[in-house]
Amino acid sequence: MRSTIVMTGASRGIGRVAAEHILRRSPDVQLLVVARESAVAQMSGELGTGVSYVAADLGSLASVRTAAAEIRERLDRGDLPPLRGFVGNAGVQYTNALTEGPEGFEATFTVNVLANHLFVRLLQDRFAAPAQITITVSDTHFGDFKHNLGMVPGPLWQSPETLARPGAFPEPDTAAAGLTAYSTSKLAAIHLVHEYARRLPEGVDAVAYNPAFVPGTGLARDSGPVARFAMRYVMPLLTLTPFATSRSAAGRYLADVVLGTTKAPSGSYVDRGAVVRSSEESYDPRREHELWEAVERFTEAHAT
Numbered sequence: 519m520r521s522t523i524v525m526t527g528a529s530r531g532i533g534r535v536a537a538e539h540i541l542r543r544s545p546d547v548q549l550l551v552v553a554r555e556s557a558v559a560q561m562s563g564e565l566g567t568g569v570s571y572v573a574a575d576l577g578s579l580a581s582v583r584t585a586a587a588e589i590r591e592r593l594d595r596g597d598l599p600p601l602r603g604f605v606g607n608a609g610v611q612y613t614n615a616l617t618e619g620p621e622g623f624e625a626t627f628t629v630n631v632l633a634n635h636l637f638v639r640l641l642q643d644r645f646a647a648p649a650q651i652t653i654t655v656s657d658t659h660f661g662d663f664k665h666n667l668g669m670v671p672g673p674l675w676q677s678p679e680t681l682a683r684p685g686a687f688p689e690p691d692t693a694a695a696g697l698t699a700y701s702t703s704k705l706a707a708i709h710l711v712h713e714y715a716r717r718l719p720e721g722v723d724a725v726a727y728n729p730a731f732v733p734g735t736g737l738a739r740d741s742g743p744v745a746r747f748a749m750r751y752v753m754p755l756l757t758l759t760p761f762a763t764s765r766s767a768a769g770r771y772l773a774d775v776v777l778g779t780t781k782a783p784s785g786s787y788v789d790r791g792a793v794v795r796s797s798e799e800s801y802d803p804r805r806e807h808e809l810w811e812a813v814e815r816f817t818e819a820h821a822t
């Protein structure tokens with residue numbers, strides 16, 4: 519079945535491997551990669567046929583809106599096959615909780631939560647069932663030793679108005695605050711997947727994908743030299759244990775979810791290749807409703 523899959527975070531790391539799998543395994547898929555202008559220039563030609571690009575900085579809601587408008591126009595003109603997938607794989611991690619985007623929202627929350635939400639809402643009426651939204655989350659949302667060996671502090675939920683703004687966490691200029699912003703943003707993303715599963719039209723599913731700890735990607739690029747060294751040369755040894763996943767396996771697992779090789783019901787959480795429960799905290803319909811209302815407000819000015 520000919521189809522378009524829109525994907526963010528395909529320029530490197532887990533997403534790059536997943537994009538290569540999708541293209542190799544599904545020749546009928548037109549992969550529409552949303553990436554920074556600099557990454558588009560570099561990727562064009564590298565990924566071969568079956569790919570087209572839209573430039574966007576996901577740290578800016580205005581940029582996401584422009585990209586989504588371009589995708590809608592290309593679909594409406596018939597330049598692309600029917601839209602059957604959105605993969606929100608892009609993600610960031612900062613060494614503070616103070617980085618502010620152009621619209622005044624904290625940068626981790628903007629890329630990991632608001633950008634995906636805006637894409638989902640602006641593409642919602644263009645999806646052709648059966649379609650699936652896949653959002654890359656993280657098992658740091660559990661906040662326990664078992665899931666991240668204490669490397670990342672667990673989420674610290676607060677009102678969405680606080681979470682979305684710089685300085686939401688104690689000692690906001692520290693790496694611990696930046697990592698707390700990260701795990702909390704991933705919990706928020708899981709909450710929204712639950713809300714999408716309730717709200718999206720029949721036949722448009724939403725799934726959260728967790729790759730587990732994947733050393734050696736660009737995610738820790740904002741860290742200091744010691745952490746970057748450990749991430750690059752020491753942590754990869756952990757892929758010999760069940761605790762960590764290699765980049766190639768994480769990308770393949772993501773492609774399996776996107777292509778439906780791993781069957782996952784709407785609203786579910788896929789840990790690598792298996793549907794499992796996310797944290798108990800992540801199932802909270804009241805909080806999810808409140809978060810939905812808030813992200814609708816935050817993105818309102820860019821949602822048409």
Ligand SMILES: NC(=O)c1ccc[n+]([C@@H]2O[C@H](COP(=O)([O-])OP(=O)(O)OC[C@H]3O[C@@H](n4cnc5c(N)ncnc54)[C@H](OP(=O)(O)O)[C@@H]3O)[C@@H](O)[C@H]2O)c1
Pocket residue numbers: 526527528529530531532533552553554557574575576577578606607608609610629654655656657728729730731732733735736737738
């Ligand atoms: N690595 C892990 O241990 C781990 C564990 C659990 C979950 N995850 C999640 O997996 C996903 C992929 O991460 P990764 O580890 O593969 O990290 P990565 O190598 O840093 O890849 C991140 C991707 O997101 C893109 N991106 C980030 N900010 C962007 C922006 N403002 N505009 C456009 N694109 C932007 C990057 O594009 P550029 O190349 O242009 O920067 C890149 O393609 C993320 O959602 C991450 O949170 C990672």
